[in-house]
Amino acid sequence: MKALTHKRTHKRTLLASALLTLLATSYDATTNVAVAKEHEPDPYTSSDFGGVGLLQTRTARMNSEGHITIGYSDTDDYRRTSITLQVFDWLEATARYTDLRYSFYSDDEEFSGDQTLKDKGFDLKFRLYEESRYLPEVAVGFQDLGGTGLFGGEYFVASKALSTEHLGTFDFHLGLGFGYLGQRDNSYNPFCEIADDFCVRPRRGSPGGGDVEWDKMFKGPAATFGGIEWRTPLAGLRLKAEYDPNDYQSDRLPLPIDPENPRVIVQDSFWNFGAEYAINDFLNLKLGYQRGNTMTFGFSLRYNLATAYQVKTEAPIRDAKYSSAENFNDVDIQKLSQDLLNETGLRVKEVQLNDERKDVTFYAEQTRYRDREEAVKKAARILSNELPEDIQRYAIAETNDGVDLLQYNVNAPYYKSAARGERFFREEDDAITISHVTRDSRATGTDNTTATASKFAYSITPHISQAFGGAEDFYIYQLAVMGNGSYHFSRNLKLNGTVGLNIINNYDKFNFLVDDLENPLPRVRTRIREYADNQDLWLQNAQLSYIDQAATNWYYALYGGYLERMFGGVGGEILYRPLNSRVAFGLDLNYVQQRDPGNSFSFEDYDVLTGHASVYWQPTLLPDSLIKVQAGRFLAGDEGVQFDVSHQFDSGVRAGAYAAFTNVSREEYGEGGFTKGFYISIPFDLFFVRNTRARGTVAWNPITRDGGQMLNRSIHLYETTEARGFAAGQN
Incomplete structure (x- = not known):
C-alpha cells in the first residue's frame, strides 16, 4: 500500500x-x-x-x-x-x-x-x-x-x-x-x-x-x-x-x-x-x-517601526565662534552647565580643571538624548565657543547613577580649526575620541549648583499591566498612575520609590487562586489578582541602593527594601563590562520574602534565595541585537535558564522574546508548558518634539504561571551601563 x-x-x-x-x-x-x-x-x-x-x-x-x-x-x-x-x-x-x-x-x-x-x-x-x-x-x-x-x-x-x-x-x-x-x-x-x-x-x-x-x-x-x-x-x-x-x-x-x-x-x-x-x-x-x-x-x-521618526524642535547646533573668555575664571560655569542641560541633555555634576589649566572635564549625566553622538556634537560646539582659546582639551565624562561610563575627549585646537573652517580636509568628528573616564586627584574641582538641585527627582507616568487569552475574560488589565521619586544622599547612595494609584482594572475576574487546580509550586505570580484588586493606593517599591565601580570594567550594586510589587528583601549584583565590547558578564543574588497583597508594608511567610549568572552578547551576525542568557534559581525555587533575544531598529524601537526552561515538570508547571513572552519597547521621543530617554513597553505573555519567574529588580547594571556597549557612545 x-x-x-x-x-x-x-x-x-x-x-x-x-x-x-x-x-x-x-x-x-x-x-x-x-x-x-x-x-x-x-x-x-x-x-x-x-x-x-x-x-x-x-x-x-x-x-x-x-x-x-x-x-x-x-x-x-x-x-x-x-x-x-x-x-x-x-x-x-x-x-x-x-x-x-x-x-x-x-x-x-x-x-x-x-x-x-x-x-x-x-x-x-x-x-x-x-x-x-x-x-x-x-x-x-x-x-x-x-x-x-x-x-x-x-x-x-x-x-x-x-x-x-x-x-x-x-x-x-x-x-x-x-x-x-x-x-x-x-x-x-x-x-x-x-x-x-x-x-x-x-x-x-x-x-x-x-x-x-x-x-x-x-x-x-x-x-x-x-x-x-x-x-x-x-x-x-x-x-x-x-x-x-x-x-x-x-x-x-x-x-x-x-x-x-x-x-x-x-x-x-x-x-x-x-x-x-x-x-x-x-x-x-x-x-x-x-x-x-x-x-x-x-x-x-x-x-x-524601523523608519518611525518624529521631527524635533530642539535648538540646532550653534554656529562656531571665537570665545570672549580670556581665562577660565571668566567662564560662568553655572550658565554653561544650564546651556548644556537645555541643549544637549547633559546634566553637569562636577567640573575639574587640571593644574596646568589646559584640560577641563565635565562629569555629566545624559538625561534626554538617546542619540549620544548628536548630544556630544552640540556640547563640543558649546564648549568650543565658551571656554578660553588656550584650553587644549575638553572632556565630557558621562556618568549614570553615580558610576563612570565613558569619556568623550575633544582635541580643542583641531576641533576649532575644523568647526571654523580654518583648515581644509579637517572634520570635527575626527577631533573627538572615546576612552575610559579618568579622574585626576590633583585637578581643581569647580562647584556646580546644578548638582545640589538634582539630588531630588520625581516623575508621574501612566502604567498598564495586562494579560490576554484568560479563561475568565480574554483581556484582563489594570490602568494606574505611578508616582516615582528618588533622593541622592551622595554620588553613589540613592533612595528611590514608586507609589501606584489604581484608575481602573478588571482583575476581579481573574480567579486562578480560588479554583480547584492543585499547584505544587509556591504561588509567586498567579496571585496577581490579589495584588491588583486589594488596594487602590499601594507602594510599588521603595529601596536604598548603593552603586559603584570596583575597577575600570567592574561595577557593583547593593540594594534593599521593597524591591517590587510582590517581593521585598536585599540583594546585590556585579557586572563585568569592558568598554566597546560585544560581551558582558553579570551575577546577582537576592534574598526575598513575599509581600502581603493587602498591606504594602507587611510580609508573608514565603521566602526564597534567588539569583542568576548572566551573559550578554551582541553578536556580529545579528547587528543591533542582544542575546541574554541567565542561569540560576527562580522565585518559585525552581532552577534553570532563561533566554532573551531582542533586536533594536534604527528608530530605537526594540522587539524581543524570552523563554525560561527549568527543572519543573510539565505536570507541575501546568498549562503553557514553560514561561515565555514577547515584548516591544518603544522610545517616547517618537511621540514628542523634544528628546527623551523614557520608554514604554508593551508585553504579551500567553499565560501566567509560577515556574520560571524572575525577580523584577529596578536596578540592572547592564542597563545602567548601556553607553559602554558595542559602538560605545552611540547607544
Missing part, C-alpha cells in the same frame, strides 16, 4: 516541480514583462493567519525590516487576531489568537462562563533564498509553534513575480505543507526518503499546549498549495486566488456550544478567492469567498 501511494504521489510531485520551474522563468523586457526585481517589494499583504500570504496560506515574501501588521480575519468558524513583526529582512514572527466561535472555552461554567475558546499561536518564517532574475524567493515556515498544536504545521514555499507595463504585477506562489497544511494529502512527503518515521505524524502529546513538538515537524501527510496575487493597475487593489491544502475534515472543534448539532466545516471547493484594498498607507480592507460556500472579511493596520 505504501508503494502504491509513492507512485501515485510521485506524479503530483513531478507536476509541482514543473510548475515551480515555470514560476522561475523570467521574461526579457522586450516582451513588455519586466524581471522580478523591478516590482515594488513592500508592503505585502497578510493571510488570514497573519504573516505575509494569500488567504489560508503563506507566501515566501517578506516585508521590510521593522514592518508591523495588526490583522483581523473572520472566516465564520474562526475569528483570528494577529500581530506580525518583520524582525529582520529574513525573519518574520507572528503571534495570534483564534476565537473558535462554536466552541466553549471550558466545560466549567463557573471557571470560564460562556466565553468561547481562544487558541494561542506563534509562527516563524525564515527566508532561505532571496529572489533573483531566474530563481524564486524561497522560505520555510512553522505555524502554531509552541501553541496548542490545533493549527500546527510546517511548510516550504516559493514565490516569483512578473511585472507588466500595463497589467500590473502577478506574484505566483507554490508550496508544500505538512501537519495542518498537509491535510489534503495530495503530495508525497519527500522526507520519507530519509526515514519511514517521517511518513507518520505523531498525535499531539501534552494537554494544554505550550510545548514545541519537535518530533512532529515535517512528518505525516503532505499537500501542495499555491496561488496567485494580482496587484492590479488600480492603485491599492489586489486580487487573490489560492489552492487550499486543507480539507477541514480533521479540524477539531472541542466542547461544542450546541452538543446536539456539533459544528462540521464543509468544503465545496478547493479554491479560495479574495480581494484586498489599501485605503491608505496604514489600513487595508479585505473580502473573500472560501471553501466554495463561505464569505470572509477582515482588515489590517500596517506601520514600519
Whole structure:
C-alpha cells in the first residue's frame, strides 16, 4: 500500500516541480514583462493567519525590516487576531489568537462562563533564498509553534513575480505543507526518503499546549498549495486566488456550544478567492469567498517601526565662534552647565580643571538624548565657543547613577580649526575620541549648583499591566498612575520609590487562586489578582541602593527594601563590562520574602534565595541585537535558564522574546508548558518634539504561571551601563 501511494504521489510531485520551474522563468523586457526585481517589494499583504500570504496560506515574501501588521480575519468558524513583526529582512514572527466561535472555552461554567475558546499561536518564517532574475524567493515556515498544536504545521514555499507595463504585477506562489497544511494529502512527503518515521505524524502529546513538538515537524501527510496575487493597475487593489491544502475534515472543534448539532466545516471547493484594498498607507480592507460556500472579511493596520521618526524642535547646533573668555575664571560655569542641560541633555555634576589649566572635564549625566553622538556634537560646539582659546582639551565624562561610563575627549585646537573652517580636509568628528573616564586627584574641582538641585527627582507616568487569552475574560488589565521619586544622599547612595494609584482594572475576574487546580509550586505570580484588586493606593517599591565601580570594567550594586510589587528583601549584583565590547558578564543574588497583597508594608511567610549568572552578547551576525542568557534559581525555587533575544531598529524601537526552561515538570508547571513572552519597547521621543530617554513597553505573555519567574529588580547594571556597549557612545 505504501508503494502504491509513492507512485501515485510521485506524479503530483513531478507536476509541482514543473510548475515551480515555470514560476522561475523570467521574461526579457522586450516582451513588455519586466524581471522580478523591478516590482515594488513592500508592503505585502497578510493571510488570514497573519504573516505575509494569500488567504489560508503563506507566501515566501517578506516585508521590510521593522514592518508591523495588526490583522483581523473572520472566516465564520474562526475569528483570528494577529500581530506580525518583520524582525529582520529574513525573519518574520507572528503571534495570534483564534476565537473558535462554536466552541466553549471550558466545560466549567463557573471557571470560564460562556466565553468561547481562544487558541494561542506563534509562527516563524525564515527566508532561505532571496529572489533573483531566474530563481524564486524561497522560505520555510512553522505555524502554531509552541501553541496548542490545533493549527500546527510546517511548510516550504516559493514565490516569483512578473511585472507588466500595463497589467500590473502577478506574484505566483507554490508550496508544500505538512501537519495542518498537509491535510489534503495530495503530495508525497519527500522526507520519507530519509526515514519511514517521517511518513507518520505523531498525535499531539501534552494537554494544554505550550510545548514545541519537535518530533512532529515535517512528518505525516503532505499537500501542495499555491496561488496567485494580482496587484492590479488600480492603485491599492489586489486580487487573490489560492489552492487550499486543507480539507477541514480533521479540524477539531472541542466542547461544542450546541452538543446536539456539533459544528462540521464543509468544503465545496478547493479554491479560495479574495480581494484586498489599501485605503491608505496604514489600513487595508479585505473580502473573500472560501471553501466554495463561505464569505470572509477582515482588515489590517500596517506601520514600519524601523523608519518611525518624529521631527524635533530642539535648538540646532550653534554656529562656531571665537570665545570672549580670556581665562577660565571668566567662564560662568553655572550658565554653561544650564546651556548644556537645555541643549544637549547633559546634566553637569562636577567640573575639574587640571593644574596646568589646559584640560577641563565635565562629569555629566545624559538625561534626554538617546542619540549620544548628536548630544556630544552640540556640547563640543558649546564648549568650543565658551571656554578660553588656550584650553587644549575638553572632556565630557558621562556618568549614570553615580558610576563612570565613558569619556568623550575633544582635541580643542583641531576641533576649532575644523568647526571654523580654518583648515581644509579637517572634520570635527575626527577631533573627538572615546576612552575610559579618568579622574585626576590633583585637578581643581569647580562647584556646580546644578548638582545640589538634582539630588531630588520625581516623575508621574501612566502604567498598564495586562494579560490576554484568560479563561475568565480574554483581556484582563489594570490602568494606574505611578508616582516615582528618588533622593541622592551622595554620588553613589540613592533612595528611590514608586507609589501606584489604581484608575481602573478588571482583575476581579481573574480567579486562578480560588479554583480547584492543585499547584505544587509556591504561588509567586498567579496571585496577581490579589495584588491588583486589594488596594487602590499601594507602594510599588521603595529601596536604598548603593552603586559603584570596583575597577575600570567592574561595577557593583547593593540594594534593599521593597524591591517590587510582590517581593521585598536585599540583594546585590556585579557586572563585568569592558568598554566597546560585544560581551558582558553579570551575577546577582537576592534574598526575598513575599509581600502581603493587602498591606504594602507587611510580609508573608514565603521566602526564597534567588539569583542568576548572566551573559550578554551582541553578536556580529545579528547587528543591533542582544542575546541574554541567565542561569540560576527562580522565585518559585525552581532552577534553570532563561533566554532573551531582542533586536533594536534604527528608530530605537526594540522587539524581543524570552523563554525560561527549568527543572519543573510539565505536570507541575501546568498549562503553557514553560514561561515565555514577547515584548516591544518603544522610545517616547517618537511621540514628542523634544528628546527623551523614557520608554514604554508593551508585553504579551500567553499565560501566567509560577515556574520560571524572575525577580523584577529596578536596578540592572547592564542597563545602567548601556553607553559602554558595542559602538560605545552611540547607544
